[in-house]
Amino acid sequence: MLINLSDVMSDRHETVDETVELNMDMFQSKAGQFPIVRKNPVHIRVEHVRGKEMLIYVQTDLDIEIPCDRCLKEVRQKFVLDIKKHIDLEVPDDKLTEELDESNFIIDGYNLDIEKLLYNEILIGWPVKVLCREDCRGICSICGQNLNEGFCNCEDTGLDPRMSVVRDLFKNFKEV
Structure with a gap:
């Protein structure tokens, strides 16, 4: 125009x-x-x-x-x-x-x-991060289930026990 x-x-x-x-x-x-x-x-x-x-x-x-x-x-x-x-x-x-x-x-x-x-x-003015809600859980990395709508039965077998400290940090702060 x-x-x-x-x-x-x-x-x-x-x-x-x-x-x-x-x-x-x-x-x-x-x-x-x-x-x-x-x-x-x-x-x-x-x-x-x-x-x-x-x-x-x-x-x-x-x-x-x-x-x-x-x-x-x-x-x-x-x-x-x-x-x-x-x-x-x-x-x-x-x-x-x-x-x-x-x-x-x-x-x-x-x-x-x-x-x-x-x-x-x-x-x-484009936002850096867009969230549908503040506590959005995201999607399952294995099956693609929207975790806001319900949980899935997938087991996360790819977790390394040596990374448990880092995993705990992510669980506590939930901002990824």
Whole structure:
């Protein structure tokens, strides 16, 4: 989804203030494809500051289904995106100051790529660990039974008695 910034960059310096529908139905990264199950319209506001400098505000929220890291049950993860970018198109990205954000990845000519901006913000806010619940037991490594739904009759024959101290540590802290 591209937003035309020619009115902001022209001599009139008109502010762009739009609410548009998000076209993205799937979030795809190296970790896999994750469906976007709920999304709200995206509110965009672009203001001229001076020269080719502008402020970009983007607000939306959406839910993405991500599998639990232990039992693979789908978990609905909420992302609230409230983005503020200060961009100067005259300054190359290698000479940016702390107050300015990179512009080359979201602005092409006079078009602002909203989906690329949202993709990057979702990627930055991606959770390190997703759990369906705090005390998730995971799945059996032998038969694949979801241990949250019941126990299995598998015997863990691969345990080395010399590792009993380490096994006790894992049992006590349960965070693997």
